[in-house]
Amino acid sequence: MTDTTTDRPTRRAGGTVVPVLAFAGIVVAVMQTLLVPVVKDLPQLLDTAPSNATWVLTSTLLSGAVATPIMGRLGDLYGKRRMLILSLAVMVAGALVSALTSQLLTMIAGRALQGFAMGAIPLGIGLMRDMLPRERLGSAMALMSSSIGVGGGLALPAAALVAQHTDWHVLFYGAAGLGVLAIALTLLAVPESPVRAGGTFDLPGALGLSTGLVLLLLPVTKGGDWGWSSGTTLGLFAGSVAVLVLWGVYELRVPAPLVDLRTTARREVLLTNLASIMVGVSFYVVSLVLPQLLQLPAATGHGLGRSMVVAGLCVAPLGLTMMFTAPVYARLSARHGPKVTLITGMLIIAIGYGGGLGLMDAAWQTVVTSVVLGAGIGLAYSSLPALIVGAVPASETGAANGLNTLMRSIGTSVSSAVIGMVLADTADTVDGVEIPTMHGFRVSFLIAAAAVAVGLLFALLLPKTPRPAARHTRPRASSEQDAALERAEEVLRGFRGRVLGADGAPVARARVTLIDRRGRQAGATVSAADGAYMLAVPARGAYVLAAKAPGHGPLASAATHSGEERAVELDLSLPGETVSA
Numbered sequence: 336m337t338d339t340t341t342d343r344p345t346r347r348a349g350g351t352v353v354p355v356l357a358f359a360g361i362v363v364a365v366m367q368t369l370l371v372p373v374v375k376d377l378p379q380l381l382d383t384a385p386s387n388a389t390w391v392l393t394s395t396l397l398s399g400a401v402a403t404p405i406m407g408r409l410g411d412l413y414g415k416r417r418m419l420i421l422s423l424a425v426m427v428a429g430a431l432v433s434a435l436t437s438q439l440l441t442m443i444a445g446r447a448l449q450g451f452a453m454g455a456i457p458l459g460i461g462l463m464r465d466m467l468p469r470e471r472l473g474s475a476m477a478l479m480s481s482s483i484g485v486g487g488g489l490a491l492p493a494a495a496l497v498a499q500h501t502d503w504h505v506l507f508y509g510a511a512g513l514g515v516l517a518i519a520l521t522l523l524a525v526p527e528s529p530v531r532a533g534g535t536f537d538l539p540g541a542l543g544l545s546t547g548l549v550l551l552l553l554p555v556t557k558g559g560d561w562g563w564s565s566g567t568t569l570g571l572f573a574g575s576v577a578v579l580v581l582w583g584v585y586e587l588r589v590p591a592p593l594v595d596l597r598t599t600a601r602r603e604v605l606l607t608n609l610a611s612i613m614v615g616v617s618f619y620v621v622s623l624v625l626p627q628l629l630q631l632p633a634a635t636g637h638g639l640g641r642s643m644v645v646a647g648l649c650v651a652p653l654g655l656t657m658m659f660t661a662p663v664y665a666r667l668s669a670r671h672g673p674k675v676t677l678i679t680g681m682l683i684i685a686i687g688y689g690g691g692l693g694l695m696d697a698a699w700q701t702v703v704t705s706v707v708l709g710a711g712i713g714l715a716y717s718s719l720p721a722l723i724v725g726a727v728p729a730s731e732t733g734a735a736n737g738l739n740t741l742m743r744s745i746g747t748s749v750s751s752a753v754i755g756m757v758l759a760d761t762a763d764t765v766d767g768v769e770i771p772t773m774h775g776f777r778v779s780f781l782i783a784a785a786a787v788a789v790g791l792l793f794a795l796l797l798p799k800t801p802r803p804a805a806r807h808t809r810p811r812a813s814s815e816q817d818a819a820l821e822r823a824e825e826v827l828r829g830f831r832g833r834v835l836g837a838d839g840a841p842v843a844r845a846r847v848t849l850i851d852r853r854g855r856q857a858g859a860t861v862s863a864a865d866g867a868y869m870l871a872v873p874a875r876g877a878y879v880l881a882a883k884a885p886g887h888g889p890l891a892s893a894a895t896h897s898g899e900e901r902a903v904e905l906d907l908s909l910p911g912e913t914v915s916a
Contacts, residue, residue: 351524352466353475356459357482359423359517362510363452364486365494366426367395369506371626372495372643380503383439386560393556394443398450400552400744401545406454407737408541408593410461411532416525419458420518426452427514434507449510453744456483457736460720465528474665476724477717481657483743487622488654488709492647499643534591534859541593543582550575552745555752559759590856594738603726604735606793607719608742610677613790614715615746616753617684620783621691621708623754624776625650625701637773639698649701656709657716664717673721674797680714681791687711688784692777715790719743722797728871750786754779833866834882841866845884852877 370391373380377388402422410418429448436442456479463475497505554561554571561568586592598604629646631638641649667676687707694700720736727735761775834845847868849858857878862868870880 351520352526353463353471353478355517355520355524356419356462356475357478359419359455359521360459360479360482361486361489362423362513362517363426363455364483365490365513366430366449366452366510367399367483368487368490369494369510371491371622372498372647373503373506376503381437381439381442387439389557389560390439390443391446393553394447395450396556396744396748397549397552398447399453400450400548400741400748402451403453403457403741403744404544404594404737405541406451407457407461407735407740408532409536410454410458411530412534412536414527414531415458415461415465416521416527419455419462419525420521422452422454422458423514423518423521425449427511427518430507430511430514434504434511437504445507452514453740454737456480457720457740460724460736462525462528464724465530466526473668473721474661476720477664477668477713478658478661480716480720481661481713483716485654485658488651488657488705491626491654492644492651495643495647532591534856537586537589537591537593540582540586540589543578543585544593547575547579547582548741550578552748555748558752559756563756591859595735598727598735599738601726602796603722603798606797607722607726608739610681610715610790610793610797611719611739611742612746612749613786613793614681614684614712614719615743616750616786617688617708617783617790618712618716618743619747619750620688620754620779620786621653621705622650623751623758624779625705627758627771628695628776629698629701631771635770637695637776639701641698645698649698650705652702653705653709653712656706657713660710660713661717664714667714668718668721673718673725674794674799676714677718677722677794677797678791680711680716680718681787681794683711684708684715685711685784685787685791688780688787692780695773695776716743746786750783753782757782830878830880831867831869834862834868834884835866836884836887842884842887845882845887848881850879850881 370377374392377391378385381388381391406418406422426449429445429451432445432448433442434445436445459479459482460476463472463479467475494506497503497509550571554568554575558568583596586594586596599608626646628637629639629641629649630643631640633640664676667679687704687710690707691704694704719739723735723739757778758771758775759769761772761778762769763772764770830849834842834847836842841862841864843862843864843866845862845866845868847860847862847870848856849870851857858870860868860870862882862884
């Protein structure tokens with residue numbers, strides 16, 4: 336585990352930080368939803384076979400899955416604002432590449448670059464944690480987490496309108512313009528976070544995770560085309576298991592891993608990530624089913640015969656309701672905690688899909704279903720980052736939320752593959768054209784309800800959150816915010832002091848490393864200009880403080896942490912010493 340040079344949240348963010356970061360998240364969601372209105376026309380637009388055209392969507396999914404945890408870790412190490420701007424810049428470049436081509440391979444490359452923007456969501460959540468006061472953090476993280484649904488819901492009718500009346504390449508120019516605007520607003524309104532993780536970037540770990548994710552998600556997204564029992568599909572699944580197991584073994588052995596698996600294995604983090612997969616599954620089902628139901632011709636007997644734009648407008652309340660649930664979440668979470676809010680959201684989702692089974696006969700009924708599901712998904716999505724933030728140190732916020740966002744993406748990928756297979760297997764063939772049936776739509780809703788039931792089980796198994804204070808006592812923030820404050824205060828109970836040279840003068844830029852009794856790095860920092868350093872400790876016990884600087888000999892001092900602050904001077908002119916803290 337690595338720790339920050341400081342774990343204390345800063346409180347200097349202006350009032351525009353939250354809307355700007357949420358706007359960046361909405362831009363990312365717009366990029367994802369961009370091609371939904373023209374998906375069925377891609378083979379003709381790109382002059383290729385349908386199986387090849389799906390790579391335009393698959394490439395974005397794969398690059399986003401790979402980039403999300405990596406950009407989160409880079410943000411922890413080198414600055415979350417810096418990596419947020421980089422993610423958006425890569426997305427803009429990819430959008431421009433796609434806007435200027437109708438060639439399949441170039442389009443795939445452009446869409447892959449656009450997928451890098453997925454890292455903006457966890458980076459934005461990390462910036463909020465580092466900069467916002469506790470009373471604003473809950474609703475801000477809820478809005479940021481829900482932005483992926485908000486942007487998708489709002490972009491669908493807009494993209495449909497553009498695709499129906501102009502050249503489809505205009506969609507990419509619009510995405511590029513939104514990306515440039517998001518970069519400019521971030522530069523103007525969002526300060527950089529001072530929180531940094533110790534250690535270096537784990538390149539082998541990044542390559543291993545990337546390889547494992549590609550091997551896993553390729554057969555998930557292409558298994559329907561290749562055949563689920565084909566040698567290619569089964570071989571890729573087996574390869575992903577082997578690579579991810581080896582990657583996990585490696586990550587447990589390196590001092591500064593890309594993903595701290597020990598933290599990830601904590602009950603609250605593990606169960607939250609598993610619940611996130613189920614929420615991702617449930618979110619994508621409604622996005623797949625309702626647009627098809629609305630656009631099917633009325634002559635089929637169950638289609639509603641609406642245009643592409645009207646279908647988008649009927650589904651748009653899904654995203655709008657998610658946006659409006661952010662302040663509701665903040666109040667519920669402050670009173671009952673994020674666990675209860677997650678459970679409430681999942682129950683509402685279950686009600687939405689259960690009721691939706693009988694609400695498929697008119698366009699207004701799909702609007703009702705969208706509103707109910709939007710409320711439930713909004714509450715669930717808002718709870719997930721709060722649970723993660725309350726369970727990990729500030730130095731790991733970016734990487735931990737990146738992994739959580741990845742879990743949601745895996746859920747949507749599985750949902751896309753499973754629902755696509757169900758709709759294809761239950762479709763009727765008329766004059767060589769496959770038409771989805773009402774039976775297929777209802778089976779899809781039942782699958783979503785089953786996924787929510789599994790997610791609800793994971794949520795119920797989460798540890799209990801502390802009871803909120805009584806009304807007559809001093810007002811308290813929600814439990815995840817209290818946990819963040821407690822971690823910020825842990826710095827005061829760690830080791831601090833100065834690094835000194837042979838002449839007693841302070842040594843700047845000296846590397847100070849905290850090593851636990853098993854010989855693993857537990858924290859690292861660099862001394863300031865006056866030689867001062869400060870390190871939090873993960874737990875009480877015996878440690879070694881090692882200091883090294885150019886032109887000075889290394890020093891290793893044994894120190895015991897008993898829960899109270901103790902100053903430990905590190906004199907590089909001495910061979911070593913034993914102290915108690």
